[in-house]
Amino acid sequence: MNGSIAVLFFSVSVSSCGIVTEKDSGPITIGVSLPLTGPVAESSKPAYAGYRVWAQQVNKKGGLLGRQVELKVLDDGFDEQKVVSNYEKLIQEDDVDLLLGTFSSKLNLPASSVAERAKMLYIEPSGGAEEIFTRGYDYLFFAQPGTSLNVPDGFVDWLFQLPASQRPRTAAYPTQDDPNTKVALREFQRQLGELGVRNVYSKTYQPDTTDFDGIAQDITAAAPDLVVHGAVTADDGGGLIKALQKWQFNPKMMFQTNAPSLMATYPKAVGEGNADGIFTSVAWSARTNFTDNAKFVDVYTRAYGAPPNDDAANAYTAGQALATAVRNVGSLDQTKLADWLHQNAILTISGALEWDSRGVPRGNLLLAQWQDGRLEIIAPEEEKTVAKPLYSKPSWS
Template sequence: MARRRTRLVAVGAVVALAATACGSSKAPSSGAAGSSGGTITIGMSLPLSGAVADTSKDGYQGYQEWAAWVNAHGGLLGKQVKLVVLDDAFQQNTALADYSKLIAQNHVDLLLGTFSSFLNLPVAEVAERNKFVYIEPSGGADSIFARNFKYLFFAQPATTERLPDQFVAQIAAMPADQRPKTAAYVTQDDPNTAPATAIFKQKLTALGVKAVYDTIYAPDTSNFDAIANTIKQAAPDLVIQGALADDGVSLIRSFQKVGFSPKMFFQTNSPTDPNFPSAVGVKNTEGIFTALAYSPQAPFPGNADFVADYTKRFNTAPSEDAANSFTAGQVLQAAVTAVGKLDQTGIANWLHANTVPTIVGPLSWDASGKPTGSLLLAQWQSGKLQIIAPSTAATSKDVVLNKAGWSS
């Protein structure tokens, strides 16, 4: 991993986007889509329907925003960008078939990734086998990168193994008599959330936090009453949930139903959704911890302009999913521009040797495509998701150590 970064390429320093046609909210029809004339086609398959459709909508809009910016600023290599989008309905087999189709039948020029470790784990292999650069906006499971693929890159600051770091450090910094004594671990069966929860358990146990409950639930679980009631009986001080989307909201509702509120509560992913406060009630967000790959308040080049233009275009502030998609596009654009042609191997080699400034901060990668940075620790405070660690990025100096009970 000791690799020299030869250049820092400025990309997206100012994101003053103009409105351009870059696709609708519906996936365009398939067909011959290869590069012709003044167009560069970029293929992707996204879960536009199915279990995570609401979350992936934001990610798709992030891709649309990036395409609009590129096209408003002269295109990519002087050509307009066209997104070719298929719907995988959050099904692995469909995603595999879609990316194979994009390469072999649609003859797209470039690829961008889908969402979640669940989908990216198999799809990355399709891209690698066909020697296509594959930049994924989400899906930080370390198992994806254990295969040491050459063409795979993750467009977030860190992977799953680093997700617990800031929260565990927060617990470690507390006086021993104030730390939580017991913890419950509950996670969706997903190659990102399940390993992260296991790391939480390992590190917190080492700090003396006793595990009193540990379970993994199926991705299609919708009723959490039984899990919530069992956790209530165990009465942990701390609950860690490896949530992906609506499952985080569902567990909270079940906690309310059975009458249990932990003193400390950490959830992955779900608390970063813009709809989270309305789904659980603004008062019920208070004190919930999560990890962030992105913050709208972060002072990275182009971020403020991205937030303003995205909000204007879609009438809502960008979520983390939207920002991660935009970032994946920034990374692809930086490499293609630097290489000067659609050379997949050249693009991959360039990314392995360089650092790219993005709206989530400067990104660089090791030989496996794993980013070398770290995530942010955030907490809901007074209706806002505040960054509390590291201190250099903090938007709040306060930390709520004892979460209030649920409010009706």
């Protein structure tokens, strides 16, 4: 670990710890803005559920600083101006005690600026675009093990281990116009280019795109060995796959960002059997043995009738980081909370987390692939859930 980081890992179990120096009879209010309506509503709702499960678990164990926690959640409709006004309202009018982040890089980029101006701690569950962390912010933290720049790492490392004759020679790069996916795909192109993979197609489409026929036709004409798709939701992830089926083009390999981790909606969006063979990177898995992970999966599943996905887990992890800082600092002093997180490492359902001075995590994402209707972990070795990945993607069903 970096010398400025304490060697001790702090557990984020919901049991009370730390010295309580503040007491109050009222709840600790935590302000959040989420796109509960709009084009990514279905993807953001699990994040809301993850926050709610976290708050309920904290309150069952006595809350924070002897007070219950209460979420105040506003809807931003996936609009950048609205998310700014929401966080301004939460801070200035509602006078919330703490903040938690919103969904996606697109929204966290402006929202984090509001928090920084107010000098309030801002832990974001998603939004790993590099530009978020280049502004010298002191109160910003990302609650995943890696950022957008890390998305290609596991996949490219796996390709590098293959014999040269088995690696893809050409690739296509369609992506939604989103800060997170665009950064990830630029890094894919750089890393794969260094492996000698030639870019034969690139295209950026708008978030409200529903017709992928033109993109699929162009990809079919380019006939790449590998398609790397910057997908944000199951809608655009499934939309492109269905369009590729229409044009009867089945790439040898396919990687999609984010969408394949939406386990409740993705298989239906792509069609039965069509998820198999598709790679993605995930920050979390229900099947790892990290601290409190099994309990989180059980509580969430019982509450919502389905297992949590990446977005739900990332929100829960953000809450874990917030609670751990408050308990160990023993107050709601925002500067002290940020300083504590910069100086300490914690254990979460996503594994160990520690941050550099920008709030960027020092860790790695998991490489995953759909096999036999399940999202399996391919790497790292100590977390893998299957013996080996599928090299050639099965044909569309």
